[in-house]
Amino acid sequence: MEIVQQHRTHGGLLTYARHDSAATGTPMRLSVFTPPGEGPFPVLYWLSGLTCTEDNFTTKAGAYAAAAARGVMIVAPDTSPRGEGVADDPAYDLGQGAGFYLDAVQAPWAPHFRMETYVTQDLVAAVEDAFPADAARRGIFGHSMGGHGALTLALKHPDLYRSVSAFAPIVSPTRCDWGRKAFAAYLGGDEAGWAAHDASRLVEAGAAKGRFDDILIDQGGADNFLESQLKPDLFEAACAAAGQKVTVRMQDGYDHSYFFIASFIADHVAWHAERLRG
Numbered sequence: 001m002e003i004v005q006q007h008r009t010h011g012g013l014l015t016y017a018r019h020d021s022a023a024t025g026t027p028m029r030l031s032v033f034t035p036p037g038e039g040p041f042p043v044l045y046w047l048s049g050l051t052c053t054e055d056n057f058t059t060k061a062g063a064y065a066a067a068a069a070r071g072v073m074i075v076a077p078d079t080s081p082r083g084e085g086v087a088d089d090p091a092y093d094l095g096q097g098a099g100f101y102l103d104a105v106q107a108p109w110a111p112h113f114r115m116e117t118y119v120t121q122d123l124v125a126a127v128e129d130a131f132p133a134d135a136a137r138r139g140i141f142g143h144s145m146g147g148h149g150a151l152t153l154a155l156k157h158p159d160l161y162r163s164v165s166a167f168a169p170i171v172s173p174t175r176c177d178w179g180r181k182a183f184a185a186y187l188g189g190d191e192a193g194w195a196a197h198d199a200s201r202l203v204e205a206g207a208a209k210g211r212f213d214d215i216l217i218d219q220g221g222a223d224n225f226l227e228s229q230l231k232p233d234l235f236e237a238a239c240a241a242a243g244q245k246v247t248v249r250m251q252d253g254y255d256h257s258y259f260f261i262a263s264f265i266a267d268h269v270a271w272h273a274e275r276l277r278g
Contacts, residue, residue, distance in 0.1 A: 001130035004029075010068040011036040014058070019126045023103075023117040024081040030123070031058040032131055033067055033074045039132025042276035043073040044269070045119070045161075047142030047149040050178070051097045054078045057143075060258035066266035070273035075127050077119065079146070081112040093178055094185055100173070101149030102197045104186035113186060119149070120157050139163035139272040143261055144225075148173055151199035151215070151235075158211040163275040165216035165268050167261050168223055171235035172200040178229050200238040208244035215239070215246040216271050218264050220254030 004016040012035040021028045031054050035041060044067075046057050057063070057076045067074050080099035087108040089095035095109075104113035127133050140161045142150035147169025154164035173179020174194045183194045195201035202208075219232050226232075232248050239246040254260040 021122040023114040026081040030077040040134035041073045042137035043133040046076045047146030049144030062262040066269040137276040141165040143167040155207040176229045203238040221252040
């Protein structure tokens with residue numbers, strides 16, 4: 001783990017770092033907030049949305065006062081591999097900055113775009129080797145594309161995470177333009193394989209199985225993408241049918257921005273901290 005820079009904040013330490021990933025075959029960037037104290041600390045993994053880097057959440061979410069008060073680490077990785085030789089696309093919703101937290105199997109994406117393996121294996125191993133993170137107390141949350149990632153990875157890897165929440169997640173990418181475009185590119189035209197990366201489809205197929213006592217989602221009522229891309233009602237319906245408790249809070253007047261996230265991030269940190277006790 002290469003330390004790029006560090007900043008003292010809210011009594012804790014914010015670290016920007018870089019490490020080599022076997023999954024992506026590239027260096028990967030991240031930020032890590034460590035609260036005051038000795039540790040080991042429960043750790044929350046934040047997954048950001050389209051066009052973001054490790055810096056968006058770090059500088060805009062305002063999460064660290066709450067994390068310091070609750071004694072929680074927060075890790076924010078980049079959203080995709082980057083660098084020379086890494087495939088890209090001129091569109092904002094494909095390629096670098098738009099990894100969708102899955103392992104691509106199609107050219108030209110397959111060699112580097114292995115974000116599911118990166119987040120669930122390489123990132124966890126690197127963080128727990130270099131920082132005082134408690135391996136038995138992990139949670140995951142995210143926004144938009146990252147909310148999709150948080151939900152799907154938690155459902156697919158429940159042994160890794162004890163809690164999961166999301167802000168304005170893409171809950172069913174197989175049923176929205178963002179997801180269908182990315183899945184066709186990364187996974188190919190056989191849609192049968194797409195369901196394994198769709199949170200609503202995963203719940204419908206029985207992936208929840210009571211593994212989480214509750215799932216928390218905040219959604220802005222004035223979000224421009226609410227009806228066309230996010231469709232939280234699909235996830236609510238899947239959870240109701242499967243007997244999985246989910247709390248969806250529709251926040252009137254809030255949009256898709258980090259102003260929305262900053263308004264409720266302390267709630268999410270506290271919610272996870274409660275579930276990661278002991």
